Amino acid sequence: MRISLASDSLDGIASMLVTEVERRGHSVTLYGALAPGDRADWAWCCSAAARDVAEGRADQAVVCCWTGTGASIAANKVAGVRAALCTDAATAAGARKWNDANALALSLRLTSPQVLTEILDAWFSETPSTDPEDAANVAYVREIR
């Protein structure tokens, strides 16, 4: 898949994120501190990655900041993006399955290298639920203005 990655710093698991996503066979587009010379303020770089998803240049995004909160807020402001701040594999799997989340938000502060690999394995292996109730929730979210 085409994955847009953004981080406002190179702290913690930020650099590892790029290699871990590529190692899983995805092509990446980089924003913020991950792309030398790019703007690295979280609001800008995380919304830029999310906009790639909304406008069809990427299938999914992974957005990071120290807390993960700004990254998720900025990504969720982009229409059509459902960003989920995930701190463990079960949350990441649930976000893909029940929320059809198309952007993974991560906290550079909280996410250890081990947890990052667990989250990415869960995120990329889970698929959206086909249960009509789950689909109805996601459809409802799509229409929220």
Ligand SMILES: O=C(CO)[C@H](O)[C@H](O)COP(=O)(O)O
């Ligand atoms: O978590 C964040 C936003 O939600 C930022 O990473 C945090 O505010 C630090 O930013 P800066 O290094 O620019 O001061």
